[in-house]
Amino acid sequence: MSRIGKKPIAIPKGVAVKLAGGAVEVQGPKGTLRQAYPAGIDFELADGRLTARLSTAGPGLARFHGLARSLVANAVAGVVEGFKKELDIVGVGYRAELKGKQVVFALGYSHAAVFDIPAGIDITIDKQTHITVSGVDRQLVGQVAANIRSLRKPDPYKQKGIRYTGEVLKKKAGKTGAK
Numbered sequence: 001m002s003r004i005g006k007k008p009i010a011i012p013k014g015v016a017v018k019l020a021g022g023a024v025e026v027q028g029p030k031g032t033l034r035q036a037y038p039a040g041i042d043f044e045l046a047d048g049r050l051t052a053r054l055s056t057a058g059p060g061l062a063r064f065h066g067l068a069r070s071l072v073a074n075a076v077a078g079v080v081e082g083f084k085k086e087l088d089i090v091g092v093g094y095r096a097e098l099k100g101k102q103v104v105f106a107l108g109y110s111h112a113a114v115f116d117i118p119a120g121i122d123i124t125i126d127k128q129t130h131i132t133v134s135g136v137d138r139q140l141v142g143q144v145a146a147n148i149r150s151l152r153k154p155d156p157y158k159q160k161g162i163r164y165t166g167e168v169l170k171k172k173a174g175k176t177g178a179k
Helices: 062-080 138-149
Strands: 016-020 023-028 031-036 041-046 049-054 083-090 095-099 102-106 113-116 121-126 130-135 161-164
Touching: 016 041, 023 062, 031 062, 041 062, 049 062, 062 138, 083 138, 095 121, 121 138, 130 138, 138 161
Parallel strands: none
Antiparallel strands: 016 023, 023 031, 041 049, 083 130, 083 161, 095 102, 102 113, 121 130
């Protein structure tokens, strides 16, 4: 049995939880999420708490117990508070601009990189070099932030590119060259 899987999930006020075949639907002030979970795991709703239980004992099922509980807990946290990731653009002339449902990046290439914002994600840009990705789905927020970062990964030599706020890069020394 998983220690994380045994923990109950507290359901805050203003959040409605519906258990439907193989999925938990969570509705809160920020939106609605539907989170599927593996077969063989059941959720019980009692006293404002949601608990994950193994319905059958199988050799490979116990490993999904904690995963299912974490996915549903993230869904509850997402509809209440939401999730966000922050990125910084570092480099001379590197910048981002919001145009409707697209973000246009100038990242030192010969052309502008255009990124389409998916549904359920909000992107704000401060000072053209600080990007905040926010939404209710933790997985989608992280994936969008990773996709934006992959447009121009941080360079280990000159430290230029798109990086997560607070990310520490290890600087490499360049060629020493003949003297």
